[in-house]
Amino acid sequence: MKVTDAHNERIANMKFSSVYPHYVTKVEKKGRTKEELHQVITWLTGFDEAKLQEFIGNEATFKEFFAKANLNPNAHLIKGVICGYRIEEIDNELTRKTRYLDKLVDELAKGRTMEKILRSAI
Incomplete structure (x- = not known):
């Protein structure tokens, strides 16, 4: 699928x-933990628990969230299709980062090992 400007704008303004509660529900339904979810988010963004809670409490948009993130240098290794979009083909940087997070949450829910999710065995 092709990412449109309207799609990019919608993601940028999404809180x-x-x-986040959908991420928690998704991983917990599959037997994973909120702590594992936070580990994945921390790996991607560099945010600690306090910073993560601050973004949740302040109802930050994805634009604000990723503007303050220190993206992991191995994030470019996250590839594949998520929500019908091939991550490697997404031109908009914010949309790509958001899809990185979606893909990591999906991999966690599907039972991949943390080593593979965090791209440490590559």
């Missing part, structure tokens, strides 16, 4: 705090 992280509105999506």
Whole structure:
């Protein structure tokens, strides 16, 4: 699928705090933990627990969330299709970062090992 400007704008303005509970539900339904989810988010963004809670409490948008993130240098190794979009083909940087996070959450929920999710065995 092709990412449109309207799609990019919608993602930029979406609140992280509105999506976060869905991430928690998704991983917990599959037997993973909130702590593992936070480990994945921390790996991607560099945010500690306090900073993550601050973004949730302040209802930060994904634009604000990723503007303050220190993206992991291995994030470019996250590849594949998520929500119908091939991550490697997404031109918009913010949308790509958001899809990186979606992909990591999906991999966690699907039972991949943490070593593979965090791209440490590559």
